[in-house]
Amino acid sequence: xxxxxxxxxxxxxxxxxxxxxxxxxxxxxxxxxxxxxxxxxxxxxxxxxxxxxxxxxxxxxxxxxxxxxxxxxxxxxxxxxxxxxxxxxxxxxxxxxxxxxxxxxxxxxxxxxxxxxxxxxxxxxxxxxxxxxxxxxxxxxxxxxxxxxxxxxxxxxxxxxxxxxxxxxxxxxxxxxxxxxxxxxxxxxxxxxxxxx
Numbered sequence: 001x002x003x004x005x006x007x008x009x010x011x012x013x014x015x016x017x018x019x020x021x022x023x024x025x026x027x028x029x030x031x032x033x034x035x036x037x038x039x040x041x042x043x044x045x046x047x048x049x050x051x052x053x054x055x056x057x058x059x060x061x062x063x064x065x066x067x068x069x070x071x072x073x074x075x076x077x078x079x080x081x082x083x084x085x086x087x088x089x090x091x092x093x094x095x096x097x098x099x100x101x102x103x104x105x106x107x108x109x110x111x112x113x114x115x116x117x118x119x120x121x122x123x124x125x126x127x128x129x130x131x132x133x134x135x136x137x138x139x140x141x142x143x144x145x146x147x148x149x150x151x152x153x154x155x156x157x158x159x160x161x162x163x164x165x166x167x168x169x170x171x172x173x174x175x176x177x178x179x180x181x182x183x184x185x186x187x188x189x190x191x192x193x194x195x196x197x
Contacts, residue, residue, distance in 0.1 A: 032107050036151045036170045043159055043168065046105040049196075053102040056191075057161060067162040074191055075116055089120035089164060097134040097169075099183065101191035104168070109176030111183055113169040114190055115152075120163050124154045127167045135169065142182055146173035 035041055045053060060070060072083035075096050085091070095117045103112035115131040131152045135143075142148050153168045173179045180197065189195050 030105050030107050033110055033172055041153060043104055043155055049105060068164050071116060071162055071164055076118060086118060091118050093118035095130050095134060097138055097187055098190040099187050101189045101194040101196060103196060109172055111171040111180055113171060114166050115169060116164055116166040119165055122165045127154050127165060128152050131167045131169055138186055142179060146175055146179050148173040
């Protein structure tokens with residue numbers, strides 16, 4: 001009986017180890033459109049992108065500025081004082097759609113957009129619905145012209161670096177270079193002056 005239990009435990013451990021190793025191998029590079037569309041999407045940045053993002057967050061912390069306050073200043077265009085007042089997520093502001101100045105490590109032809117709301121309500125369905133509404137409003141013509149597709153993703157709690165609720169939106173179409181240029185003409189970047197492409 002004990003030998004059977006030991007063999008079963010070894011089998012389970014081996015399976016868990018294989019799953020962990022397989023996950024590391026599978027998700028260690030560029031995020032493909034197929035991965036974005038799958039149920040196994042794992043958000044990540046390249047080492048250089050991650051270093052730049054972590055340095056930016058460290059700089060904010062060193063200056064005593066919260067990520068929420070800077071989002072409210074840069075994306076919602078609030079004054080520093082008003083942004084600090086609203087950083088608890090209780091101000092009612094119109095949602096915003098912006099290009100991500102710190103994008104994930106995406107295959108060529110995929111554009112990373114963010115949809116922010118001014119609250120800390122992370123309910124996925126309302127975030128998806130608001131994302132779709134803003135995408136239709138701002139990029140509806142591009143969707144028709146370039147067969148633009150999008151996928152909306154809300155990070156799990158352990159992957160969130162900003163407390164204000166937001167969705168990550170990934171866009172892809174038939175002429176990716178033209179689409180990226182068109183989107184840059186319509187949407188601002190999340191950090192003014194920081195355009196990664």
